[in-house]
Amino acid sequence: MSDLKQTPLHALHQELGGKMVPFAGYSMPVQFPLGVKKEHEHTRQACGLFDVSHMGQVG
Numbered sequence: 001m002s003d004l005k006q007t008p009l010h011a012l013h014q015e016l017g018g019k020m021v022p023f024a025g026y027s028m029p030v031q032f033p034l035g036v037k038k039e040h041e042h043t044r045q046a047c048g049l050f051d052v053s054h055m056g057q058v059g
Helices: 010-015 036-045
Strands: 019-023 026-031
Touching (some): 010 026
Antiparallel strands (some): 019 026
């Protein structure tokens, strides 16, 4: 995965234990250690963040 691009939040995703996979030329997290259910519950009770920086590109 060394040739993959990294989003500005890449280091944070790794620090939080994100399972990184290749997606659209980027190294992206698909899952975190607490699991999808806990992530969903936290988002409903507090706030969630989805890194979309791989989507918008200025050329």
